Each structure stands twice: as structure tokens, then as C-alpha cells.
């Protein structure tokens with residue numbers, strides 16, 4: 001069996017989704033943003049929602065999401081994605097509307113919009129990339145930064161007496177009556193990627209069916225901000241992030 | 256017994272040499288080029304041990320840049 005015998009169209013089992021276009025993504029090598037972009041593009045393609053999907057991009061490293069996934073996008077001011085998504089979904093109830101936000105965007109400057117959109121039960125999906133740091137601006141502390149974690153603004157590690165506690169905003173979202181589906185996932189292994197994809201599929205389905213707000217946290221790495229190789233960052237995430245941000249479903253009223 | 260053979264094709268120019276596919280492969284097929292780099296200066300991944308590939312697509316599942324195409328064939 002030679003390589004030429006195997007590489008034939010009828011044997012193809014995976015290739016990059018067409019909706020993830022040919023533009024070179026600016027993300028650092030190994031960044032979780034890339035994996036989640038790819039999953040979103042795969043899902044929109046598989047669910048046949050190419051003409052119906054409206055994404056709302058954040059301020060943060062994912063600010064250029066619209067350059068990479070070929071659907072309609074709106075670029076929101078920092079933290080305001082859930083407010084923009086509220087308008088988009090109310091005006092276009094037949095469309096899939098989702099936000100894509102980092103932890104600085106969603107859990108710091110955008111806390112108000114996040115909580116109120118979820119509490120109103122807007123029929124949107126919120127995809128929340130929690131890498132515990134402000135990646136884009138140079139690795140400053142975020143509300144989600146772990147206790148003791150070194151960042152450029154906590155060079156000796158986050159101190160709770162000075163900086164407060166890491167914020168588990170997903171747990172708060174699960175307490176709100178407006179959310180129908182709240183889950184925490186990761187994308188560091190093939191199995192985790194499969195589960196994260198199933199979760200985002202559920203969230204997109206909920207938006208299409210008008211079930212309320214879906215909230216999918218993806219515990220992520222920022223190898224540049226954390227100053228580690230992508231491989232070491234995945235390990236560090238498993239050993240440290242998952243303790244504070246355990247994976248699994250927090251709420252599901254749609255079953 | 257049915258024999259499963261796989262093959263991967265890597266988009267070398269899109270690859271950023273993050274090594275995540277190398278770690279994810281259960282049969283140690285992949286490696287990063289140690290000397291060669293692509294146009295952006297990354298040591299891209301390649302199937303160093305291609306006979307061992309079973310076409311499981313674990314590598315493609317973790318690749319942040321969608322660089323990997325996977326083929327799988329079952330011989331009866």
C-alpha cells in the first residue's frame with residue numbers, strides 16, 4: 001500500500017472546512033482560538049447555516065475573526081458583543097446569532113452586557129474563550145487569572161488580597177433564569193475537541209430554535225501570554241486551570 | 256483481518272510548527288522539520304514515519320490552523 005494508493009478523493013476523511021478561508025490566521029502557533037475557529041466553521045458548514053449565521057466578534061486577539069470565517073460578522077466595541085447580538089437576533093429571529101469573546105472582553109469590560117443579555121434570555125449563543133489573561137495587549141491580568149499566576153501586571157503572581165479572586169462567570173451564567181444551556185469545555189485533545197464541538201452544536205441549535213441564551217466556555221491556552229510552548233501550555237492548563245474551571249455541563253434545560 | 260492504512264497531507268505554508276499534531280498522533284507518524292522552514296519561518300510538520308499512519312484524524316482535530324488533510328483506507 002503506497003501513499004499514492006491511499007491519497008484518493010474517496011478515502012478523504014478530514015479536510016479544513018471551506019468556511020475557514022485561505023487567509024493566514026494571525027494567531028500565535030498553537031493558540032486555542034484557531035481550534036475554536038475551525039470547529040465553528042465546520043459546524044456552520046455541517047448545519048447548513050452558512051447564509052444564516054451572524055457572528056459578533058470581540059476586541060481581543062479574536063478581533064479579526066471576520067477575516068477567517070466566511071459568514072456575516074459584526075465587530076463590536078470592547079465587551080459589547082452580547083448587546084449587539086441582542087439587536088441582531090431580535091431583528092433577525094430566523095438567523096443564528098453568536099458572540100465570540102475572550103475573558104477580558106466578556107468577564108471584565110463586558111460583564112454588564114454579558115450578564116444582562118443572559119438574564120434576559122436572548123436567543124444567542126455566547127462562545128467564551130477563557131485563557132486567563134489579556135492576550136492581545138501583552139498578557140495583563142484578567143478577572144479569570146488564577147491565584148498565584150504570573151502576568152505582566154502581576155509579575156509575582158496574582159494575590160487575592162490585592163487583586164481579588166478568579167471570576168467563574170460561567171457559574172454565574174448558570175444561575176440566571178435566561179440561560180438554557182451552560183457548559184465548560186476545552187480543545188487540548190482530540191476527545192476534548194469532539195466534546196467542545198458537540199457543545200457548540202447544541203448552542204447553535206438553541207439559538208435557531210429560540211430556547212434562550214447558551215453559554216459555552218472553552219478553557220483555553222495563551223502560550224505567548226503564559227510564556228510556554230503550546231504543548232506545555234496544554235499541560236499547565238490541565239494541571240492548573242481545570243481545578244478552578246472544571247469541565248462539564250453546568251446547566252441544560254433543553255434536553 | 257481488515258488492515259487500516261492512513262495518510263496525511265500537510266499544508267506546509269499554513270503550518271506554524273506548533274507541534275500539537277505531533278503530540279496528538281497515537282502512532283508517532285509526525286515530526287517537525289528540524290532544519291527546513293516555510294515562507295513564514297516556521298519548522299513545519301511532516302509525516303516522518305508515514306507507514307504507521309492509521310488515518311484516525313487526531314492530528315487534524317487539534318490543529319489550530321486546519322493544515323491537515325487525512326485519508327483512510329480499509330483493506331479487506
Ligand SMILES: Cc1ncc(C[n+]2csc(CCOP(=O)(O)OP(=O)(O)O)c2C)c(N)n1
Nearest residue numbers: 059060061078102103104105133134135136
Ligand atoms: C475600550 C477599550 N479598553 C481597552 C482596550 C484594550 N484592550 C484590547 S484587547 C483587551 C483585552 C483582551 O483580552 P481577552 O478578551 O481576554 O482576549 P484575548 O486577547 O486573550 O483573546 C484590552 C484590555 C480597548 N481596545 N478598548
Ligand code: SF4
Nearest residue numbers: 027028031061135222
Ligand atoms: S497572544 Fe495568546 S490568545 Fe493571542 S493569539 Fe497569541 S496565544 Fe492566542
Ligand code: SF4
Nearest residue numbers: 280308309311312314
Ligand atoms: S491520522 Fe492519526 S495516525 Fe495518521 S498522522 Fe494523524 S494522528 Fe497520526
Ligand code: SF4
Nearest residue numbers: 270271273274276318
Ligand atoms: S498542529 Fe497544525 S500548525 Fe501545528 S504543527 Fe501540526 S500541522 Fe502545523
